[in-house]
Amino acid sequence: MAPDWKITVFEANDKTGGYIRSQPTKVADSSSTVFEKGPRTLRGVSEGTLILLDLVAKFGKQQSILGVHKEAAANKKYLLSPSKARQLVQVPDDFTSLRKFLTNSIGRSIPMALGKEFFTLRRGHGEETVEQFFNRHYGKGLSDNLISAIFHGVYAADAGKLSINAVMPSMVKLESKSASIGRYTVWKALFNSKKSQESAPPIKLSANLRKYQDLFSPKLNLLNMSEFLKSFPMTLLQGGLETLPQCIANNLPKNVEVVYNSKISSIKPLASGQVALTFEDGNTERFDHLRSTINTRALSSLIDSKPMKDVFSQVNYSSVSLANVYIPKKNILPVSGFGFLVPKASTDKAKLLGVIFDSDVEHSARPLFSLESVRKELTSKTVSTPDKLKQLAEDVFHSQPLNTRPYTKVTFMLGGHMYDGIKTFPKEHEIKKIVEDTFGSILHTPLSDYQLEVGLIENAIPQYNVGYLDLKAQAWKLADSEFHGALSFGGMTFADGVGVPDCVMSSFKDAVKLAHL
Structure with a gap:
């Protein structure tokens, strides 16, 4: 993006990856398997996933990209029923599973909850937790039996503490339209049905992906890839997700250096507008900009600013x-x-x-690029039709595992x-x-x-709990005032989500802003 800039990455460990750790492990019936010690899959369709997969393809590793088709057995998901039998109940994906779900104690309250929500007349006031929001709309059963499980899986969090504005802003936006989410959804579907039948809108890339395309000349056709990945809700990498940071580290441009086993003892703003990093051995280096991807507790121990420490301590x-x-x-x-x-x-x-x-x-999982027909379409400069890409996804689904x-x-x-x-x-x-x-x-x-x-x-x-968005705004404001804009935040803490693609998009957008592109 800026080849004349000198960029140094200080890594505290002896390898890259952070929480992404894929550990090859010897097992009895094979030479080895991979134990994932952190994240293991990427969301199929997201801006960050598209950028990451394009990078993997650019690094010559596209054969390692795997996908789980939406019709595959591994796309079925289950909830643990609160009944004495401790049954695993499938999240519905067809009529048969829907019937079983609704007759089990875990889903029995849902029809009544949906009916109740349709007559919601009042919008929420102030910032609510996820649990408060769903209890108000659907009653306690849906939150305790379903919604809470989702946030156990994504954030390892309590839905009774998470901010609905931080983790599900789209639900708050829907409520603002008509109080009842169901009523607005039905109204919109009826209003738009005739219009959608008349003409389907052309597929378009988001503003962020258009910017990436302009700056980096992707190897993959991002429009085709985004449509193709609609059939693959999960993507992963052969050898484990740690293949990703390893690929990036092995293909860095010449102006980027990674310093491993770095032990930073303090971070201080300078009157010149630069940032000084002091290391445990006493050496100090100056930089024009510092991006911190460590958690705020670790960062707090390195800075002197009491206002920033106060904000960080509340995360x-x-x-x-x-x-x-x-x-x-x-x-x-x-x-x-x-x-x-x-x-x-x-x-x-x-x-x-x-x-x-x-x-x-x-x-x-199936290799997404094993078929010549797929490789051709996903790297072509021509935009394919959705039907053709859907058929190619079917071909991959039926290919050899x-x-x-x-x-x-x-x-x-x-x-x-x-x-x-x-x-x-x-x-x-x-x-x-x-x-x-x-x-x-x-x-x-x-x-x-x-x-x-x-x-x-x-x-x-x-944990994006109630009050988190205010803390996030305060942290960025303090970074701007106390570090003269020379400090920014990456990683999970102040991103738009905790997934790997979320962190990638946060860094991409901030890099574009920093480079004035």
Whole structure:
């Protein structure tokens, strides 16, 4: 973007990636498998995902890009029912699963909740939590049985604390139109039905993607790719998601240097408008601009500004325990899917947030660029029709899988907001017992001959609680006033979301702004 700028990345560890960590692990029935210790997939259609996949293609690694088709078994998702039977209930994707969902205790209240919402007459006042918003519109059942599970999976968070304005601004916008979300949605569908039948609008790139296209000459046709990925709600990389930061680190331009094992002791603004970084060995370096991607607790320990420290101290984080489980030579999962989440109504002393069925995802994944016809269309300068791209996606779905050997691999996620206030985190033997109990009582398959790795990510995910948007605005304002605009924030804390694509888009937009492009 600016080849005459000298850019230095200070990395505290001995490798790039941060929370993205894909660990090759020896297992009994194969030379190795990958245990994901953090994020593992990208959202199929998003601005950030498109940019990331284009970068991977530019680096000559497009054959490593995999996708899970929307019709694949791994796209099925489940919730843990609060009933005594502790059933896994599929989130509906057809009439049969809808009927089962609505007759189970987890979904029984939904028809009445939807009917109630249609007659909502009052809009909310002030900033609400996600739970307050949905309780007001739909009643407590929907929030406790469904909505809470979604935020256990995304933020490891309590829907009773998260700000609806921060995590679901589109819902607030819908409410502003007509108080009732359902009433406005039906009205809009009826009003627009005739218009949409007359002429379908042409596919267009967002302003951000147009800017990326103008600046970087993408290898992939972003219009075709965005339409193609509508059939693939999940994308991943062969060898694990850590392939992504490794690719970037191995293909940096000459004006970018990564300094590993960096130990910064202080960050100070200078009268010149620059920023001074002092290291543990006493050396100091000056820079025109500093972008911090570390969490605010770590950043707070490096600066002197009391107002900034006060703001940073109010940002909460959740800690998550992860348990990777591998069972060789057989699939012992009772259902096929991406995994299951635990809603508020089903939580217990185990503090389980959810379980990811990694082996199902890996068995369902297909190489997106293995077919010549697909490679041709996705790199062509000509815009293809949606029908053609949909057919190509079907062809990929029916192509040969990379992985056919039987095995079971899952990841347990525990804690999150349920760890708030605890004095000590669970030990490995305690997590092991939870894993074994879950397989016995929920998955109904006693464990034997299995491999287990347990880890803890402290202060992993920022919590966008009520008041977060004000804190975010204050942090940026203070960075501008106290650091003369020479400090900006990347990473998850002050982005538009906690996903990898969200962080990428936040950095892209700020880089464009900084370079005055």
